[in-house]
Amino acid sequence: MLLNLIAGHDEKDTTSVDRPKIDYTKALKNDVKGLKIGVPKEFFGEGINQEVKEALEKSIEVYKNLGAKIEEFSLDVANYALATYYIIACAEASSNLGRFDGIRYTYRTPEFKNLKELYKKSRSEGFGDEVKRRIILGTYVLSSGYYDAYYKKAQQVRTLVMNEFNKGFENYDIILTPTSPTVAFDIGSKSNNPLEMYLADICTVSVNIAGLPGISIPCGVDKEGMPIGMQLIGNKFCEEIILNAAYTFEQAVKFRENHKPEFKK
Amino acid sequence: MSRENYEKIIGLEVHSELSTKTKIFCSCPTEFGAAPNTHTCPICMGMPGTLPVLNEKVVEYAVKAGLATNCEIARDSKNDRKNYFYPDLPKAYQISQYDKPLCEHGYVEIETEEGKKKIRLTRIHIEEDAGKLNHDEFGGGSLVDLNRAGVPLIEIVSEPDLRSSEEVEKYLKKLKSILEYIEVSDCKMQEGSFRADVNVSVRKKGETKLGTRTEMKNMNSFRSITRAIEYEVDRQIDILEDGGTIEQETLRWDDVSGKTFSMRDKEDAQDYRYFPDPDLVAINLSEEYIENIKNNLPELPESRKQRYLEEYKLSEKDANIITSSKYLSDLFEEASKICNNPKAVNNWIISDISRILNETEMEPIEIPFDSKQLGKLVVLIDNGTISSSIGKKVLTELFENPRDPEEIIKEKGWIQISDEGAIKEIVLKILETNPQSIADYKGGKDKALGFLVGQAMKETKGKANPQMLNKMFLEELNK
Numbered sequence: 001m002l003l004n005l006i007a008g009h010d011e012k013d014t015t016s017v018d019r020p021k022i023d024y025t026k027a028l029k030n031d032v033k034g035l036k037i038g039v040p041k042e043f044f045g046e047g048i049n050q051e052v053k054e055a056l057e058k059s060i061e062v063y064k065n066l067g068a069k070i071e072e073f074s075l076d077v078a079n080y081a082l083a084t085y086y087i088i089a090c091a092e093a094s095s096n097l098g099r100f101d102g103i104r105y106t107y108r109t110p111e112f113k114n115l116k117e118l119y120k121k122s123r124s125e126g127f128g129d130e131v132k133r134r135i136i137l138g139t140y141v142l143s144s145g146y147y148d149a150y151y152k153k154a155q156q157v158r159t160l161v162m163n164e165f166n167k168g169f170e171n172y173d174i175i176l177t178p179t180s181p182t183v184a185f186d187i188g189s190k191s192n193n194p195l196e197m198y199l200a201d202i203c204t205v206s207v208n209i210a211g212l213p214g215i216s217i218p219c220g221v222d223k224e225g226m227p228i229g230m231q232l233i234g235n236k237f238c239e240e241i242i243l244n245a246a247y248t249f250e251q252a253v254k255f256r257e258n259h260k261p262e263f264k265k
Numbered sequence: 266m267s268r269e270n271y272e273k274i275i276g277l278e279v280h281s282e283l284s285t286k287t288k289i290f291c292s293c294p295t296e297f298g299a300a301p302n303t304h305t306c307p308i309c310m311g312m313p314g315t316l317p318v319l320n321e322k323v324v325e326y327a328v329k330a331g332l333a334t335n336c337e338i339a340r341d342s343k344n345d346r347k348n349y350f351y352p353d354l355p356k357a358y359q360i361s362q363y364d365k366p367l368c369e370h371g372y373v374e375i376e377t378e379e380g381k382k383k384i385r386l387t388r389i390h391i392e393e394d395a396g397k398l399n400h401d402e403f404g405g406g407s408l409v410d411l412n413r414a415g416v417p418l419i420e421i422v423s424e425p426d427l428r429s430s431e432e433v434e435k436y437l438k439k440l441k442s443i444l445e446y447i448e449v450s451d452c453k454m455q456e457g458s459f460r461a462d463v464n465v466s467v468r469k470k471g472e473t474k475l476g477t478r479t480e481m482k483n484m485n486s487f488r489s490i491t492r493a494i495e496y497e498v499d500r501q502i503d504i505l506e507d508g509g510t511i512e513q514e515t516l517r518w519d520d521v522s523g524k525t526f527s528m529r530d531k532e533d534a535q536d537y538r539y540f541p542d543p544d545l546v547a548i549n550l551s552e553e554y555i556e557n558i559k560n561n562l563p564e565l566p567e568s569r570k571q572r573y574l575e576e577y578k579l580s581e582k583d584a585n586i587i588t589s590s591k592y593l594s595d596l597f598e599e600a601s602k603i604c605n606n607p608k609a610v611n612n613w614i615i616s617d618i619s620r621i622l623n624e625t626e627m628e629p630i631e632i633p634f635d636s637k638q639l640g641k642l643v644v645l646i647d648n649g650t651i652s653s654s655i656g657k658k659v660l661t662e663l664f665e666n667p668r669d670p671e672e673i674i675k676e677k678g679w680i681q682i683s684d685e686g687a688i689k690e691i692v693l694k695i696l697e698t699n700p701q702s703i704a705d706y707k708g709g710k711d712k713a714l715g716f717l718v719g720q721a722m723k724e725t726k727g728k729a730n731p732q733m734l735n736k737m738f739l740e741e742l743n744k
Binding site: 098119142 | 352
């Protein structure tokens, strides 16, 4: 319903595409017979938790039983997409967050001797560690002398990732992957190792980089009862297909009725 | 070694505000002089979460400027972000163009003593202006006025082809007149809508390598630009002559002391971290679009000049002066139509109007009267209602309080005395009080006649018809 409301062209956003609107609630047919689902083997290899793998394999069985055609294929993009994503996202963030400089927007340090110090102190005191980390990374990849090696290269790789996905969609309606290589970790448990934390995004950022619609739905739990996610990726403007596939899956496994969420103390 | 052995190398970056009704990325008005921060909205204030939408007029105007300066127009262009921190830049980045400007490889032709010279243009790109800081206006501190933030600019970058401050002035005047003619900018220098960054270096004559340059930012008067270049060239030559080296740095020209001061050197040169603005899409122009603009370009100064030489038989020098400004040129054409005497209109513009503009440091666009009033003035002189010396007084009035010239002369009682009886009375009176002049005239000094006419004009406060005076004095003297 939300998608129904936000879909469509926005003349105040020139990056939005002018296409006819679709009623997405009508797409929920509870039927996936004949749906071609591609399962990229690279998304089930090294680094993927065994329990996650098993839960996904069970889910694939569910789709098979519902009449979908499942096939394994090769889509070697995840590692590139992750690096690309962190370069582009940080670059944009470093620029987007520039306006929080204490002049007009956000926190301003109470004491400063000059303009430079006002900027330095406001931003040092106002931003958290993760944000600062991304600003520094983003500033670095845009700096003269590094731009070509990082930002420009990342944009080129982005095109390659898109091309790889396009090839996949020549054969499949949907690409099925885990949402995350592991189940959710405790808040703060990876703050000292940001790289490991970024790796948790490895399955999902490909979608952002390639500009594709994706949906993540719960498909199982590990032995501690932590939920495991499944990601369905569709081709550009094929939201109906993934919404229907997700809906059909949920109707079949009734995940929500069988698993009440529990919160760790 | 003397100064003559050095060559001056000058390149300019001209910023000209486009006269679109609305700003480049939002629909705020671009008008100058409004109360601070009244022409602002969430977009030009850079509020988090807002998105820019490119004003199509800005692209059209920039393409016009490019075509009028012989540029190649890019079919595929884009907007980039230039990141830097300054309080007048609310987003902390300026949306500009980096590696794909709208226009490239153009030129502007100027007239030099050695003939026509092409000044090559590297590029013309579009960008947004920043806000304005008001320092210490309300007791301490600086306040930001964002009315100007988001006003569209074109930046016109020239190659280092200029060799003297005279060439710079000619180039700027030419560029200004082109932009006025195609009606993309009003180029009001005092309001900062036409300003230049001046890059200066010197090298010994015969050298082919360019010297280290310095840059003087935001100059907005011909006089300061000329003075600043002369000063900077001297300063650089002095350093080189003393065996020193020029530092690449950004300078500020101070008009009061007549000196340049360092603003920042190469050490703290900024890294602007240019990258394509992800909030905006590429600018793709079709052949038809460009062709259409090309076909609808208004007449440019060069072609008007040619027409004035042929149609109105103006001298090259006069035609240059008049066509240097679209406003003068329009004034000339319209007033000429009204009075049917282009020669007279030309004379008024070249002599008295230009003089007053110079004295008052006014730009042609600020001339308070219109072409109808000037045309009428010429008509009144031509039909003998007033003399040309009264005409000058009327012109002064037009500058001070513009209204119908006929009203002015009635109000001031300036109508010319053309009545024969009245003229004769004056002539006789002047002759009576100047016997010496009569003797001089009779003795062969023709100059005495001029003196007598002058006396009569003085007597009548310039209202007597000079031709009639002349004629009647001759009659009386030759009796």
